[in-house]
Amino acid sequence: MTRKEQFMYEAVCVGLEGMRAGLGGPFGCVVVKDDKIIGKGCNSVLRDNDPTAHAEVVAIRDACRNLQSFQLEGCEVYATCEPCPMCMGALYWARPQKVYYASTRADAADIGFDDAFIYKEISLPVDARKIAMTCVRCDEAIRMFEEWRAMKHKNLY
């Protein structure tokens, strides 16, 4: 096994354990830094009643907690399946160096996980989406942005 295959195998083991324990679907993820696993997660949607508890999100949160940082600088992420749009967004905010995945979104669709639908929706204009999204203008919301802009000594992220 190559190094990458080894870490991907570890991600599969995390996913299998969670799936067999009924935590959620067949997905696992590990975060690696300096050749060590510093975070891991399996899909835990069912156990946690948390639709955001995808393997990647759980692993990112675990790794960030361990690093005490909201950035995964210099890290590699190994996900057993191509990330869905939510996880892709989470990865962009976490900014790891590289992402490796094994199964593809087509493989996932084949067992009933239809990320393709969300990929399509996310590219549509807001008013053409299946979940109705409506803008409600709110002066206080704009004022909150202005207060943020005017704040000194704020942490940027």
Next chain:
Amino acid sequence: MTRKEQFMYEAVCVGLEGMRAGLGGPFGCVVVKDDKIIGKGCNSVLRDNDPTAHAEVVAIRDACRNLQSFQLEGCEVYATCEPCPMCMGALYWARPQKVYYASTRADAADIGFDDAFIYKEISLPVDARKIAMTCVRCDEAIRMFEEWRAMKHKNLY
């Protein structure tokens, strides 16, 4: 104030409180069911060292915990800003009935939160993205999907 403006104002209050306490950026969110707020959240990226702790994700998790369900059936979500791709994905998995937002992604970009970049990246083919994403084929990952398919009595989500 209309009913919608009232709930949006509540979302702003949640966001303001978090921002002023240094938890994270200027974003708030409430989840409403049967005219009652059943979940809320502010951006808590800085306090929690969690890049996924956007207001919508925090509010979805809170509402789901309170409902003891991984679905927000019949719920409305009020977010003080147009959801980023991660939060959009999270909303699709949570499946609320409606989403309302106040400020737009253009307003957010104007104070330095560049969701547009992620929106663009997410529409690109995997190999054209800024964060390198590489497929590492793995037989065990495919076998995990087959084991899931063959499982009886599994919960679907």
